[in-house]
Amino acid sequence: MDIPAPLTAECALTDPLSGLALVRRFARLTLTAWASGAAVEDALLVVTELATNALRHGGGRPVLRLSVGAGHVRVEVFDDDPAPPVRRPPGADGGWGLALVERLSLAWGTERHGTGKVVWCALSAPSAELAG
16 A cells, blocks of 8 residues: 655744744645645744744744644754743733644644754645645
8 A cells, every 4th residue: 555655844943033934935835735724824824923932932943844644744853952941821922822733623732853853743734635
């Protein structure tokens, strides 16, 4: 039985100003090719939150990795800071990001990766297709 490998794509996060717009465009184009509807929109919100956190707090050269398979989209953001993200109480000055990631995701978490970490989440994408 032939089981196709999950589709995976990566994009380096550059600077906070133009980098966030570029990574959102990359995510939109990539995910639109793989899935549709709410899965893409939810993933874009999550990408924005995780990428923003990595650019603000992560250090090094953060990388976004997207993958799709078995009815879900996985979003991973790698950075060079080993400290896990800290949830702040939501308020006028922010603190909504990780709560949003948690609400939209089937599951999310953080793991050590090299000298840094990866923050990941999985979103339901019933229409996700494995090409090839």
